[in-house]
Amino acid sequence: MALADLHTKIDLQNSSQLSYVSTRLSYNHRISLRPLPQPHNSRICCSVTSKEVQAPVTVNTEEPKKKPDCYGIFCLTYDLMAGEETKSWKKLINIAISGAAGMISNHLLFKLASGEVFGPDQPIALKLLGSERSFEALEGVAMELEDSLFPLLREVSIGIDAYEVFQDADWALLIGAKPRGPGMERADLLDINGQIFAEQGKALNAVASRNVKVIVVGNPCNTNALICLKNAPDIPAKNFHALTRLDENRAKCQLALKAGVFYDKVSNVTIWGNHSTTQVPDFLNAKINGIPVKEVIKDTKWLEEEFTEMVQKRGGVLIKKWGRSSAASTAVSVVDAIRSLVTPTPEGDWISSGVYTAGNPYGIAEDIVFSMPCRSKGDGDYELVKDVIIDDYLRSRIKMTEAELLAEKRCVAHLTGEVRIKFPSSRILQLTL
Numbered sequence: 212m213a214l215a216d217l218h219t220k221i222d223l224q225n226s227s228q229l230s231y232v233s234t235r236l237s238y239n240h241r242i243s244l245r246p247l248p249q250p251h252n253s254r255i256c257c258s259v260t261s262k263e264v265q266a267p268v269t270v271n272t273e274e275p276k277k278k279p280d281c282y283g284i285f286c287l288t289y290d291l292m293a294g295e296e297t298k299s300w301k302k303l304i305n306i307a308i309s310g311a312a313g314m315i316s317n318h319l320l321f322k323l324a325s326g327e328v329f330g331p332d333q334p335i336a337l338k339l340l341g342s343e344r345s346f347e348a349l350e351g352v353a354m355e356l357e358d359s360l361f362p363l364l365r366e367v368s369i370g371i372d373a374y375e376v377f378q379d380a381d382w383a384l385l386i387g388a389k390p391r392g393p394g395m396e397r398a399d400l401l402d403i404n405g406q407i408f409a410e411q412g413k414a415l416n417a418v419a420s421r422n423v424k425v426i427v428v429g430n431p432c433n434t435n436a437l438i439c440l441k442n443a444p445d446i447p448a449k450n451f452h453a454l455t456r457l458d459e460n461r462a463k464c465q466l467a468l469k470a471g472v473f474y475d476k477v478s479n480v481t482i483w484g485n486h487s488t489t490q491v492p493d494f495l496n497a498k499i500n501g502i503p504v505k506e507v508i509k510d511t512k513w514l515e516e517e518f519t520e521m522v523q524k525r526g527g528v529l530i531k532k533w534g535r536s537s538a539a540s541t542a543v544s545v546v547d548a549i550r551s552l553v554t555p556t557p558e559g560d561w562i563s564s565g566v567y568t569a570g571n572p573y574g575i576a577e578d579i580v581f582s583m584p585c586r587s588k589g590d591g592d593y594e595l596v597k598d599v600i601i602d603d604y605l606r607s608r609i610k611m612t613e614a615e616l617l618a619e620k621r622c623v624a625h626l627t628g629e630v631r632i633k634f635p636s637s638r639i640l641q642l643t644l
């Protein structure tokens with residue numbers, strides 16, 4: 212059945228009643244958007260245009276059930292029964308997104324709502340987290356989502372309180388964080404951004420689904436993910452990811468360029484370690500057309516130096532050229548990262564993700580978030596890939612990025628609950644690297 216056929220038509224004869232009040236609560240600086248009370252006996256008519264399934268036309272004589280903090284059109288009740296009857300639609304999932312008024316989100320939200328991420332049979336609710344400073348922008352984003360008429364987008368709510376927005380989240384995409392500017396390293400953001408992830412970890416722990424999958428994008432994403440998971444002890448540490456998929460995509464592109472093939476021919480690319488300039492794009496295990504990269508690109512000096520540095524510094528070069536950090540390609544890589552967890556990894560291939568190192572088979576220090584090769588059965592979970600080769604070159608590079616992450620971890624010990632004293636992070640990093 213075509214999705215368009217299932218698109219619910221809504222008679223908006225009472226749309227003038229769907230205005231909103233902003234309620235500012237002094238406690239927690241919480242702002243909630245709530246629909247004004249509907250008068251009794253109001254009519255909201257919904258019909259489904261599908262020939263196969265007719266959802267009942269609802270003539271609601273009672274006050275409609277309100278969804279807390281919903282936005283605009285998404286406050287109307289709707290009927291998913293039609294989809295359930297035909298088994299053509301899955302159960303609604305809740306996706307929480309922080310930094311929802313930012314640049315990356317602006318690309319990502321429309322991809323999520325279109326169905327290209329979770330599939331054309333997966334209705335979604337978007338729960339957007341902003342702040343007082345971004346609240347109007349967030350309303351603008353919600354308005355654009357309304358105007359896009361996405362059939363699968365069933366709920367949109369906006370808020371500035373993580374404890375409300377993360378309620379029952381099945382996925383949490385943590386993007387909201389200050390980006391670096393020209394001349395900065397991502398670790399310079401630890402002081403500013405680390406606290407955000409401690410608070411959001413606590414909120415997830417309190418209200419999200421117990422099996423929520425968390426993808427941390429805000430930089431420095433590995434250590435932010437560590438902070439987040441340490442503050443969410445009731446959620447499995449395995450459910451937290453730091454986004455290194457953009458680095459994997461960048462590495463694939465450069466290898467393809469050098470080999471003169473299109474990038475779909477490049478597979479088995481691992482990014483090891485930190486999403487920083489110490490990351491290790493692994494050309495030893497990578498393949499082009501199923502053949503080890505080193506047999507296709509025989510220029511080892513290029514692989515060890517130019518290629519490696521190009522991938523490590525791609526984000527910084529882009530900032531210099533564009534004046535701001537990558538947004539569209541990051542959103543695409545978030546899509547790739549999610550799809551790689553909800554669809555089975557192609558036979559023999561793997562994907563890179565920054566994950567918790569507990570019990571890893573590579574001898575990497577435990578208790579950090581480190582990008583490693585993963586495979587998924589498509590159930591949202593993953594396993595580490597065991598059959599990879601690690602030679603002396605790779606081992607020495609992995610040690611460098613590991614040292615950086617251990618140093619970052621020491622800097623945020625006050626946020627992970629390990630010590631209570633706050634150190635100036637940049638100084639510690641300089642001393643220990």
Ligand SMILES: NC(=O)C1=CN([C@@H]2O[C@H](COP(=O)(O)OP(=O)(O)OC[C@H]3O[C@@H](n4cnc5c(N)ncnc54)[C@H](OP(=O)(O)O)[C@@H]3O)[C@@H](O)[C@H]2O)C=CC1
Pocket residue numbers: 310311312313314315316340341342343344345386387388389390391403407427428429430432453454455456457458486536537538541
């Ligand atoms: N892992 C990766 O591969 C990549 C990670 N990134 C990182 O993603 C994050 C978001 O990037 P992007 O969407 O482009 O950034 P934007 O500046 O467009 O938006 C970031 C959002 O973060 C929130 N925020 C929280 N604290 C601050 C702060 N101190 N200063 C500014 N904004 C803050 C703001 O939302 P609000 O006010 O609503 O809280 C803001 O809208 C950055 O940390 C960036 O470095 C970027 C590219 C790739």
Ligand SMILES: O=C([O-])CC(=O)C(=O)O
Pocket residue numbers: 390391397430457525526527529530536537
């Ligand atoms: O470089 C940055 O700061 C943004 C980012 O993480 C990237 O583009 O990889």
